Amino acid sequence: MAPQTATANLIETIAKKILSSEYPESTLLPSENELAKDFKLSRTTVRSALQALSAKRMVTIIPKKGSFVNASETWNWLDHDILGWLSSIKVNHSDLSHLMAARLIFEPNTSALAALNATAKDLFLMEEACDEMQQGVEQGDRSLFNQGDIKFHRALLIASHNPFIIAIGDVLSKGLVLSFSHTMDKNLPESKPAVAEHVKLLEAIRLRQPDAAREQTRVIVLNAIRKNQEAEPNYISHIG
CATH class of the missing domain: 1.20.120.530 (GntR ligand-binding domain-like)
Structure with a gap:
């Protein structure tokens, strides 16, 4: 799997877990190490995915603490990816x-x-x-x-x-x-x-x-x- 594809797939997977409340708002995501282990990916790939989700305002990355799921009111709801992901899950x-x-x-x-x-x-x-x-x-x-x-x-x-x-x-x-x-x-x-x-x-x-x-x-x-x-x-x- 190409790195870019692996990163894109992980972004989508984590985003859908957030959108479906499997990762609830205002909670801490699994650590980079845990995500890397769970998805069998490098920490670099995990870090890139979290940074992309941060850019969409779905998560906030806090150094030495981890990544928190933001309240839905702060998400960039006009982002094409977010709307596309919503179409494939139960809203x-x-x-x-x-x-x-x-x-x-x-x-x-x-x-x-x-x-x-x-x-x-x-x-x-x-x-x-x-x-x-x-x-x-x-x-x-x-x-x-x-x-x-x-x-x-x-x-x-x-x-x-x-x-x-x-x-x-x-x-x-x-x-x-x-x-x-x-x-x-x-x-x-x-x-x-x-x-x-x-x-x-x-x-x-x-x-x-x-x-x-x-x-x-x-x-x-x-x-x-x-x-x-x-x-x-x-x-x-x-x-x-």
């Missing part, structure tokens, strides 16, 4: 709730900008994405439905034609994929209303109706939140 309710609140803040206003700025090409890409979602439902193809859903939201970002929104959206894209994976209907035919909701949003954007686009996006995100949470979060009436 706790609190983290997912925070992510959905971020979507509720971010997406409705992005849609309003898209209604003001979308080009014919943007509209075509969103329509194409809706078609893929519809085909996924009709064919019972979850992968195709997901592909269309992600493509729609990516096209929506681009349609804002705001470089800052697009940049933020790129960072959040893995988070959106993560939230999709936790808010999908268990039976694909039950996703048919979701297709209609996206088509309605597309029409509001096509007709240059920013208020309608904002409200329809809020409906889409709220429905996703309600699929995942037993009780309605208290933030719903205050944001979005």
Whole structure:
């Protein structure tokens, strides 16, 4: 195993243990020697992995004491790696709730900008994405439905034609994929209303109706939140 690959694998392994609370917040990680022994790697590799996690603010390295797991509020949640790792483990309710609140803040206003700025090409890409979602439902193809859903939201970002929104959206894209994976209907035919909701949003954007686009996006995100949470979060009436 190449050193770089060994380091990357160890970073991911330790990060997932932190994200899943196997290594709880505010606790001391096993020592470098223990980690090296457990994973059959050199101390140099272990040290490099811990330094990378420190850069992501997941741990704090204190000389002569060890590495402590930081409170989740300090982690760099916009880091592509962290969001990617989250997608492959069981996400706790609190983290997912925070992510959905971020979507509720971010997406409705992005849609309003898209209604003001979308080009014919943007509209075509969103329509194409809706078609893929519809085909996924009709064919019972979850992968195709997901592909269309992600493509729609990516096209929506681009349609804002705001470089800052697009940049933020790129960072959040893995988070959106993560939230999709936790808010999908268990039976694909039950996703048919979701297709209609996206088509309605597309029409509001096509007709240059920013208020309608904002409200329809809020409906889409709220429905996703309600699929995942037993009780309605208290933030719903205050944001979005």
